[in-house]
Amino acid sequence: MTNLMPYLNFPGTTREAMTFYHEALGGEVGFSTYGEFGAAPEGSPAFDKIMHAQLVNDTLRLMASDVVEGFGPPVTYGNNYAVSLVGPEEEQLTEIFNRLSEGGTVEMPLEQQVWGDRYGSFTDKFGVPWMVNIEVQSAEGAGAGD
Known part of the structure; x- marks a missing residue:
């Protein structure tokens, strides 16, 4: 199942x-x-x-990262968040990525990443930043992004 969750960016204070x-x-x-x-x-x-970083409880998955020089624009309040879609449904999430990024700006194409999942990011035509992470299933059936 695909989940919608917040992703926050911090200027070195994520921990x-x-x-x-x-x-x-x-x-x-x-x-x-x-x-x-x-x-x-x-x-x-x-x-x-x-x-x-990821915080998970019974009702929430909150994710975050430090934005450092060379890894994105400096954090200013207003660009310190993104809407993140996460799930194992490759076909569905690829279609969502393609449809929502149409007319917007793709910062990172949807492709295999070092953590094992397929990931991409874009800003839609309304200025909303999005991240899409397609969890690759391991042999045990758990997503690599879990």
Whole structure:
């Protein structure tokens, strides 16, 4: 099933923000750095910054990342969020990506990523930023994005 969920961007304070949300909302929180994904070399300013964080409880999946130089525009309030669609339905999510990005700007084409899923991002013709993540099913049947 495809889920609609918030994705927040922070100027280097994702770990602090998500820890705060975790303390208030409960659940489980996890962090992955740019370095862990191999997206930034050791010693670079981005190496220890958060590429992806996720807070999951019974009713919510909240995701977030640090925006660092070279990985997107600087965070300003108004561009620090995106609507994120996540699920295993490849055909459905590919169609949604193509339809909603029509007339907009594709920042990242929908393609295989280092974490194993297919992912793409765009801003629609109304200025709303979207992210689409198609979870690749593992041998056990769990999504790689879980």
